[in-house]
Amino acid sequence: MRILVVNVNTTQSITDAIGEQAAAAALPGTEIVPLTPAFGAESVEGNYESYLAAVAVMETVLAHPEPFDAVIQAGYGEHGREGLQELLDVPVVDITEAAASTAQFLGRRYSVVTTLDRTVPLIEERLEVAGLRARCASVRASGLAVLDLEQDEAAAVDAIAEQAALAVTEDRAEVICLGCGGMAGLAERVVKRTGVPVVDGVSAAVTIAESLVRLGLSTSKVRTYAPPRPKQIANWPPRVR
Template identity: 35%
Template structure:
């Protein structure tokens, strides 16, 4: 099976980081196909940037969905996820949703720890959008500058571990998620230093995508994720326009 690993920001280094983590977790026969946004921002941290990233994700899915069996939107806030599920026939997994649902199977309440203050409001809205706020013990963020976003997981590793321990103790969390694409792989390195299960967002997304493919689910023809009817478009990239207009591309 082929799974598109779609990074809706412009940091190719982060795409490669996630690809390495995902490939180590993937089952035999699963191929991850990396894809990085050609326009946008280096990492998504605000509602505005998430809207931009979601639009870019739809454009990239329109270009690649016929060449893959499933796709992962590889940004923790899941930009464009609900729209992608509406528009495309393949399973589309959000990295945040996959991590949180996996955490819900490992404990009663999960905590989220991330690397920048700006991410907090967007992540809270993401948790609420997925209907999981009652299962969330809290979201905690570092408040330190970092040198390079692609290396923040290594640079701030000890601080992130300490923040995770504090959050678990103070918020009565049963499971911990390190959130944000640049923190991919951190769980694997530090799980032994944290007293509860630690979920890696990329690993969870890859395994959830594999599970959905194994279930052989068909595209909905009713309900909220049915494909919208055809509509004319103006000025959109041709692949996305074709998908919206119900024509071949």
């Protein structure tokens, strides 16, 4: 099967890292196709950028020339998953929800450790809307910007592990979710530092997407995610690239 894994920002190196992480988690017969959105911010750390990413991811997937079996939206706490579900017949998996769903099988409460403080509310709201917040102990910020994660991995692991440890002792989390697509690859080192299971959303999303495809399940089209009605869309899509 072929799974599109779509980054939400336009930084190619992050797309590459996400693609590698996804491929490492995939079954032998799964082809991972990493995609960078056709437009948008170099990193997504707020609502304006997140809404732009939502639309860019949708347009990028719609424009993809090859058939595919599932789509993963690889941004943590971002908007847009519902739109993809409307537009597509194949399963759509958001890494925020994939990580939380997986964490819930591993411990009674989980925490998310993300990047900047300003992204905490976005993640909290996405978990709320997804009905996955009852067992969320906390969403904590490491203070690192998305693009900082790549600069100094050791410092990133330190900052994340520090917040993860506080989540376990102060907030009573028993599992940690890495709250940024750009944190792919750091899980093992955070496990060593905290002693609790650490869930990487990209890896979790790959196994969930594969599972849905294997089970022959896809998005219900009966109401919320029915295909858009045919209608005139003015001045869109933009001509980009």
